[in-house]
Amino acid sequence: MKQIHALALALLAGTTLLACSEPPAPPAPPAPPAPPAGSASPKGFIGREVEKAITEARQELRNGNISISDGFNLNVNGTQVHTTDAGLPKAEITPQGDLLVEGKTVPVSAGQREQLLDYRGRIIGLAEAGMAIGVQGADIAGEAIAGVAGAIFGGNEGEQAFEQRMQAQGKKIEAEAVKLCTQLPGLLASQQALAASLPAFQPYARMTQEDIDDCGKHKTGNGVSVTSN
Numbered sequence: 326m327k328q329i330h331a332l333a334l335a336l337l338a339g340t341t342l343l344a345c346s347e348p349p350a351p352p353a354p355p356a357p358p359a360p361p362a363g364s365a366s367p368k369g370f371i372g373r374e375v376e377k378a379i380t381e382a383r384q385e386l387r388n389g390n391i392s393i394s395d396g397f398n399l400n401v402n403g404t405q406v407h408t409t410d411a412g413l414p415k416a417e418i419t420p421q422g423d424l425l426v427e428g429k430t431v432p433v434s435a436g437q438r439e440q441l442l443d444y445r446g447r448i449i450g451l452a453e454a455g456m457a458i459g460v461q462g463a464d465i466a467g468e469a470i471a472g473v474a475g476a477i478f479g480g481n482e483g484e485q486a487f488e489q490r491m492q493a494q495g496k497k498i499e500a501e502a503v504k505l506c507t508q509l510p511g512l513l514a515s516q517q518a519l520a521a522s523l524p525a526f527q528p529y530a531r532m533t534q535e536d537i538d539d540c541g542k543h544k545t546g547n548g549v550s551v552t553s554n
Contacts, residue, residue: 394415415427513533
């Protein structure tokens with residue numbers, strides 16, 4: 326039964342997502358990627374509660390400024406893609422495609438604004454994909470916790486069947502988490518194009534090809550999280 330408890334805790338731990346935001350009124354951002362294959366409305370209490378919190382976080386992401394100065398962490402099954410704040414001035418991209426540095430608007434052309442919106446949209450898409458996986462993980466965790474009593478009374482055979490079912494579900498979540506890595510090349514290309522076009526953005530372009538290469542190296546581990554410091 327220790328394996329069941331550990332799996333439930335691991336899946337719950339994989340639902341973390343934090344994002345910095347401040348809310349002005351926006352136009353609609355670029356459409357995010359489709360949810361993970363097989364995703365559906367959560368069935369369990371834990372999954373439903375996590376979905377409520379994530380719905381609020383999603384609205385904050387879309388409606389608020391996206392911080393690009395504080396660094397971010399993408400944890401995929403124990404492998405981290407990490408950028409630090411490097412002591413840079415506070416910088417944000419607004420829903421309208423403005424670049425703010427220390428609260429002051431940086432002048433941009435129409436083309437640069439389009440690039441800023443593309444970069445912002447890709448960050449939001451990555452975060453929302455992580456949220457969708459988190460809801461799935463929370464639902465499975467709730468199922469694991471609810472099924473513990475039944476597994477106990479089912480004897481060794483019932484316990485083994487339950488563990489196998491939960492492990493199979495966990496592997497599906499891990500596979501979905503690895504798919505997040507496929508979004509990183511597009512994010513890097515968007516970052517590099519913006520840095521080449523807009524000098525004020527260059528210090529904040531800290532993601533590298535090495536980050537992409539490291540993403541998803543470990544196929545199993547600690548779930549998925551996307552955090553902005």
